[in-house]
Amino acid sequence: MTAFEEMGVIPAVGKAVEEMDWMLPTDVQAEAIPLILGGGDVLMAAETGSGKTGAFCLPVLQIVVETLQDIKQGKGSKIVAQTSPHWTLSFFDRGSALAVTPDGLRCQSREQKEWHGARATKGVHGSGKYYYEAIVTDEGLCRVGWSTALANLDLGTDRFGFGFGGTGKKSNNKQFDNYGESFGMHDVIGCYLDLDRSEIKFSKNGTDLGKAFSIPQNLKDVAFFPAVVLKNAEMSFNFGAQPFKHDPPSGYMAVCQALKENVKSSDVTGVGGSSEKKIVNNAPQAIIIEITSDGRRLQMIVCSATLHDFDVKKMAERLMHFPTWVDLKGEDAVPETVHHVVVMIDPQKDKSWTSLRKHVRTDGVHASDNLRPNNPSAEMLSEAVKMLKGEYCVRAINEHKMDRAIIFCRTKLDCDNLEHYLNQIGGGSRSSTYSCVCLHGDRKPPERKANLEKFKNQEVRFLICTDVAARGIDISGLPFMINITLPDEKSNYVHRIGRVGRAERMGLAISLVAAVPEKVWYHGEWCPTRGRSCHNTRLTTENGCCIWYDEPRYLAEIEDHLNITIQQVGPDIKVPVDSFDGKVVYGQKKLNTGSSYQNHVAQMAPTVEELAKLESKAQLLFLKRHYGNRNR
Numbered sequence: 001m002t003a004f005e006e007m008g009v010i011p012a013v014g015k016a017v018e019e020m021d022w023m024l025p026t027d028v029q030a031e032a033i034p035l036i037l038g039g040g041d042v043l044m045a046a047e048t049g050s051g052k053t054g055a056f057c058l059p060v061l062q063i064v065v066e067t068l069q070d071i072k073q074g075k076g077s078k079i080v081a082q083t084s085p086h087w088t089l090s091f092f093d094r095g096s097a098l099a100v101t102p103d104g105l106r107c108q109s110r111e112q113k114e115w116h117g118a119r120a121t122k123g124v125h126g127s128g129k130y131y132y133e134a135i136v137t138d139e140g141l142c143r144v145g146w147s148t149a150l151a152n153l154d155l156g157t158d159r160f161g162f163g164f165g166g167t168g169k170k171s172n173n174k175q176f177d178n179y180g181e182s183f184g185m186h187d188v189i190g191c192y193l194d195l196d197r198s199e200i201k202f203s204k205n206g207t208d209l210g211k212a213f214s215i216p217q218n219l220k221d222v223a224f225f226p227a228v229v230l231k232n233a234e235m236s237f238n239f240g241a242q243p244f245k246h247d248p249p250s251g252y253m254a255v256c257q258a259l260k261e262n263v264k265s266s267d268v269t270g271v272g273g274s275s276e277k278k279i280v281n282n283a284p285q286a287i288i289i290e291i292t293s294d295g296r297r298l299q300m301i302v303c304s305a306t307l308h309d310f311d312v313k314k315m316a317e318r319l320m321h322f323p324t325w326v327d328l329k330g331e332d333a334v335p336e337t338v339h340h341v342v343v344m345i346d347p348q349k350d351k352s353w354t355s356l357r358k359h360v361r362t363d364g365v366h367a368s369d370n371l372r373p374n375n376p377s378a379e380m381l382s383e384a385v386k387m388l389k390g391e392y393c394v395r396a397i398n399e400h401k402m403d404r405a406i407i408f409c410r411t412k413l414d415c416d417n418l419e420h421y422l423n424q425i426g427g428g429s430r431s432s433t434y435s436c437v438c439l440h441g442d443r444k445p446p447e448r449k450a451n452l453e454k455f456k457n458q459e460v461r462f463l464i465c466t467d468v469a470a471r472g473i474d475i476s477g478l479p480f481m482i483n484i485t486l487p488d489e490k491s492n493y494v495h496r497i498g499r500v501g502r503a504e505r506m507g508l509a510i511s512l513v514a515a516v517p518e519k520v521w522y523h524g525e526w527c528p529t530r531g532r533s534c535h536n537t538r539l540t541t542e543n544g545c546c547i548w549y550d551e552p553r554y555l556a557e558i559e560d561h562l563n564i565t566i567q568q569v570g571p572d573i574k575v576p577v578d579s580f581d582g583k584v585v586y587g588q589k590k591l592n593t594g595s596s597y598q599n600h601v602a603q604m605a606p607t608v609e610e611l612a613k614l615e616s617k618a619q620l621l622f623l624k625r626h627y628g629n630r631n632r
Contacts, residue, residue, distance in 0.1 A: 026051035044303035049502035087239035093268035094118035117153035117229030140233020180209035206246035338501035346515035347384035360390025405480035436462035479586035
């Protein structure tokens with residue numbers, strides 16, 4: 001039995017990880033895997049490179065395998081079997097981001113950009129007058145009403161669905177018209193269906209709002225199902241099994257009381273939402289998870305190197321069900337396998353920028369400024385910093401003979417400019433000195449995916465990216481990382497340098513820090529194009545899109561946060577051999593662990609010998625007192 005199997009991992013997965021040389025679980029894996037396999041909600045906080053991805057993926061993989069085996073063996077959901085004879089919302093005929101409670105009478109969607117809907121397990125057809133109630137239990141956008149089995153789950157956006165929305169609009173076939181009045185939290189919406197007169201109407205808190213729709217003749221003999229669609233909202237339903245908040249007028253009956261010959265069960269018994277458009281995966285480097293439709297409570301797992309945040313805790317309280325915290329991190333710290341140094345760039349001391357024939361294209365912040373190298377103003381020094389950072393990046397690559405590294409830039413424009421420069425001076429294929437690819441949000445998904453694969457497969461040497469694009473990337477044995485600009489968020493520094501030094505491999509992180517303020521782009525909500533073709537170089541205090549970036553201040557904040565002083569190296573970017581416990585090979589495991597162990601044994605030998613003597617004395621004292629008294 002492998003070490004992972006002792007935590008409940010199935011033998012197939014345990015054998016697979018053993019073949020990957022995962023002999024023992026890391027601390028976070030040992031804590032989190034049993035909790036996740038137990039079905040609970042889990043939050044994991046551990047250092048970058050500590051094995052959080054494995055702690056998350058292994059139990060999820062096992063859950064998928066076991067679920068597929070259950071389906072193959074014909075094991076159905078007990079919850080569905082218990083609730084299927086009754087009128088409930090369907091666990092199958094629903095959107096991918098809409099959750100239904102086990103009793104089938106409440107639904108919730110926390111998707112803030114898209115609508116997700118559901119239909120009931122049963123519908124009515126033929127003749128009769130029917131009624132059910134829907135109650136808004138959490139603020140958000142919602143529409144309720146009736147739809148046929150052919151309708152889109154986005155109620156009211158095609159000719160087969162008839163809805164009434166919280167904004168006081170009725171909708172059918174994407175035709176939104178004023179109707180009744182708006183409704184919200186705690187309001188009770190009555191949904192009426194008169195098959196005898198082919199009419200649909202609604203009420204709010206018992207007040208009849210009048211006829212909303214006339215059912216077309218071509219739908220007269222079709223079954224109508226109670227339906228709902230939500231956007232970041234929650235609603236509960238009463239199909240008549242419980243007393244109504246507001247009784248319907250005479251002649252109307254609860255849908256659950258419909259005669260058997262007028263009831264039709266839903267044909268959707270598998271994963272539903274076929275009529276909904278598949279969500280496009282626009283983040284190829286991310287794990288996209290869709291909610292299953294087996295009727296079980298949604299299990300949430302949250303893991304990060306920087307989980308200690310007020311917003312994260314509020315999110316956990318709002319969305320998670322009694323989550324267990326696995327905190328093996330405490331304060332942010334840099335792993336022992338990472339060497340990180342700072343290179344100060346001072347254009348007042350390093351005048352090489354004045355004679356550069358070829359340099360990296362800058363971001364255009366100073367395109368309209370009157371720049372004079374002979375009389376360096378703050379703007380001129382800022383422009384000089386931008387030019388020197390490209391040169392120092394190349395210098396770092398050459399000095400450490402980097403054949404594989406990830407390079408972080410502050411903006412997408414900076415990434416593009418550096419990629420262009422490296423290709424210009426020697427990019428191209430893997431054999432080229434500066435071959436590189438770019439990864440950021442403005443690149444199309446297929447290109448991002450292809451670029452990441454090229455870097456992972458070592459077809460190119462350098463990956464140039466932004467913070468957001470690089471979150472979660474795990475590339476084993478990555479030896480080097482370069483910060484072109486320090487991040488303004490302390491946690492991002494931890495994430496960045498955490499790209500190296502993984503799996504016990506040594507890594508070197510080099511940060512290029514401007515000694516003088518640098519004027520940079522800062523596009524916010526006030527920018528009409530959010531940075532696209534923006535030329536407003538005024539400061540944000542003047543309704544512009546630029547700020548002065550003070551890297552020494554951010555460096556001080558990072559050092560204060562980590563409670564360390566980051567070593568500074570000279571412009572030649574030479575890292576002293578003895579600075580980090582002797583010469584190391586970045587990207588490889590540290591080789592001097594054996595000698596360190598021997599030194600440790602030698603240091604501990606006197607203490608162990610003293611402990612052995614004390615143990616012997618204690619045992620002799622016990623024997624004398626115990627057996628000496630008995631002999632008397």
